[in-house]
Amino acid sequence: MNQAYPNYLNTLNNQQKEAVLHQEGPLLILAGAGSGKTKVLTTRVAHLIETKQCFSNQILCVTFTNKAANEMKERIAKLTNLNSNAVPWLGTFHSISNKILRKYAEAVGLKPSFTILDTLDQLKLIKNILAAENLDPKHNPAKFVAYQIDQWKNKALLPPEIKVSSSDFMRINALKVYKVYQERLRVMNCVDFGDLILHCITIFKNFKEIQNVFKKNFKYILVDEFQDTNFIQNLWLNLITDNHNNICVVGDDDQSIYSWRGAEVKNILDFEKNYQKTKIIKLEQNYRSTKNILNSASSLISNNEDRLGKKIWSDFNDGEKVWVNSYGDGRDEAIGVSDIIEKELINHFSINNISILVRAAFQTREFEERFIRIGLPYRVIGGTKFYERAEIKDALCYLRLIHQKSDDLAFERIINTPKRSIGDTTLQKIHEVARKNNKSLYDTSLEMLDGEELKPKTKDSLKNLIKLIQQWTKFSKNLGHVELLEKVLDESGYTTMLMNEKSPEADARLENLKELRISMKNYSNLIEFLENISLQTAIDEEWEGEKINLMTIHAAKGLEFECVFLPGWEEGMFPHQKSIEEKGDIAVQEERRLAYVAITRAKKRLFISFANNRKFFGSAKNDNNDWMPSLPSRFIDELDKTYLKINEIAEEKFNDFDFAQDLTFNQSKKSPGWQRYQEEKIKEKVKTINYTNNLTNFKIGHTVNHETFGNGKIIHIDGNKVLINFKNVGEKKVIDKYLQKIDNE
């Protein structure tokens, strides 16, 4: 092309420019954290469109999350002056598969109006099948079966292709359920997340002419977060990529954090083998973080083996050192964090740019409570998904049933909500007949209204319900979906049920239903709404307003913030105990990559912290027992101290009280933490924690007692940490103040 570089190329460095301008053939971009990979991808798409190398609908661009997809759409729109839907085939593997499947549903025996089941529906269906197949759910937990089915689907395996060892009873039963499960889904005209991709694979394999439609159409393919794609997603890409091999993937082996979903780092290595003459470009300059943050991250990740090896560098200045703070317990940690925010950060940064990233979702709770108490606005991203809340699911199931009578799960959910005196016995009867005749619960109910099997009283309430559903169905043909929801909630008695409850939870539920009504307005009709919500993780306006962000590290992938807090860096929590137990060192390496992702989210300020004592669920044998001493994460030791400022002394506890301006900020969404807090306030449950500060000077060889671990002998002392060989639980490191000397001389 004989023209000067367009403007958008001027802001790129040489490697980035090379990646954008690369023309034909496979391209692998190894992009370090903060090296501008989104910029490269969006600019590459814009460049393809601007230079007319193809039409915008001939570009396939796959991202990992909807959030990433939306951001890319916006950025491409800005670069090209087109609207944000200029690239129609930009989305997640699941959303693009959904689009394909809606068009060719018949090829796998589905109707295009199929419903996408979420994890809860899936679990419920599996439980039903376990019951129907007389499999004991104690020996065959529905969760295991669901997990196993998912794993099989991630490997593109359908029941006939699966071989299970004859001694592996759990998997034999899981396979049995899998078969029935797929049949039931078909009858119900439903799919699960895995099916979206799996059905596409089946279609591509069985119908070459359909496969060719896509192969021929997509002139350029781009894949983001390639290190986190799994087997079936790679297969999917393979089947859709034409001989031109114009496939460009971006990935970072150090940020591979989804192996539990079947992702393999080796996909990056294999890319070169799968696609001949792959061009490789490394993006190693970081444009995000200060040197102190970047170097801390590098020192940590250097403890991993089998890395492709990149040299990430930055010409930013050193910035502040990374703080490592130690706190007495989780509550102190939350106080300490909020203190730093109020005293150090609030005057220099927008609080939208402050983020607290945790290993597991429940860890946000302590911070939520603290922020509510002192009146700092916050948002929880991810967490309990809006569409999975009970009241939202109930409402959706009414709509799902109106839309599709074969949706047994929806029918089952609403048949007795609100209470209509149609209990388990009745439902069981309907189930049996439905199974015998291979019909849906709804159709079976219709038939059973004429029969004698049901008691007259239950028959009456069932008749009423069916009559209502029929009326709503009729109504839905002529009027809007929002009005339909209102009518359904009103006439079903659902709203009345909640209003009669008069509890704070019920109020929050009514609020949530209002929220649902508002979000429905973003869709033009019922079908469009139902087709899209299943793939939506949360409501979109999340980012509005000035709020501190709380989320898991996984959810923070691809995001960046000026200030980042990383609390809970304790052995067992991070790296997580389960991951260590399940897969040992391999898993610890993945946890380490997760820690690396977490650190590299920060641009200017980073605060890592741990608590010396952590409250945890369960084992309330006595009141002291729900506190466990904890040890700093091994990842803290692995950070190069030159870049750190370590505060060994725990934050001093200060007198904590409710501020009068409590809750003056606009907390539009009622998060679970908020609800819990309200309930606790009502119960006037004030929690106080008492500490005993009488440190004892132990010596090696002393026999001591620990509240949790019992008796043992001290074999090593390191400051206030004592290594003890316990009679019952073996060697453990604990903190001295939890020990009592036993006089056995």
Place this chain on the structure above:
DNA sequence: TAACAACGCTTTTTT
């Protein structure tokens, strides 16, 4: 059938 008590399990990470 509904309301209530007892029990046991939970918390990794997500499309």
Place this chain on the structure above:
DNA sequence: AGCGTTGTTA
């Protein structure tokens, strides 16, 4: 501690 599942009673 909190939630869902199971058992007991009216």
